[in-house]
Amino acid sequence: MSSAQRHTLGGTSGAAQGEPDWSQISETLAMLALAIAQIDTSLQEGNQSVNQLTENFTAMANNTHKILELSQDSDGDNHSQISGIAGEINGEIQQAVIAFQFYDRLTQRLEHVGDSLERMGHLMNDAKQRYQIESWRSLQDHIKGNYTMEAERIMFEHIMAGHSVAEALEIYHHHFEQGEEESFGTDDEIELF
Template sequence: MSYNKPQSQDEKWCHRAETTNLLALSIAQIHMSLTEGDNSIDTLTESFQKLANFCIKVENLAKEDKAEQGNQEIIRLAESMSSQINEAIVAFQFYDRLCQRLEHVTTSLNGLADLLKDDAHLTLPDGWLDLREQIRQQYTMQAEHQMFELIMQGHSPEQALEQFKALLLVNNNQNDIELF
């Protein structure tokens, strides 16, 4: 008769399973944040678009009757308001970039979790190289590609971020906009 000794808590613990669980938690948190943020940004964007349309209508109405001095002030204010609203809408593009990056992070974390679960691929370079290539291929923005290359070349995250911030400063000074 065989006797199965109950496992202690220490014997049940596995760094790989623990790592996988923590990666899954991170992925779930990112997705939850993205979902909540998407709903808020969609509402804000729609509101700003409606406000911009209201400004255009006010502008057009005021231009129809240019006899009154007050209308000139209305036109000026409506044009200013419309301009500010358009700038705000463009500023919301940061959120799209944020969502893209976080989605890429979740995909990468999923791939890493899958690799950690599979004993056959865990110690083989091919599995890690495949994961690296999958991560690299999902990037659409130039900044992501540059960050990837710097990290893969052995730079610390701090060094890579420092170079990214320097590039961002140059691009902002040149008024470059990265479309995606």
């Protein structure tokens, strides 16, 4: 979907010949448009806060490095205390950066959800396409192609196969927790954005 088409979904459907002006499709489109608008405003507000926090944590990380450099010039007791405090601050900053990375993943997911809802709304709004199985499969392929985690793809497959949301979430959480153990238990250096 081009950026010009983003946020163009409205609450009215393109009624096909013989269809009434009011329908559950029009009501669904209105609710989809509302959901998209709520997702978008939440993302914008969240991004403003996170951008400020990122600037603050970047400044704190820089100051921590300065403290560590200054501690090299101090005598024994002061050096040890300053190094210990700076090390603790640095560790806390690293944990905050990991939390920011999770937030970044959350915002990407919500952006994909908003995009998918809008694409579905446009498909439902097109009287010629809404009953075409190929159009729906194309939409589903697009949605599945946006997933970056295997756990998300597995959840998608279960939902598309007719499993309940509860079953799909249980499978997702199981796979997500396995992936978390495999990838986040490292001692890799974390860089600020």
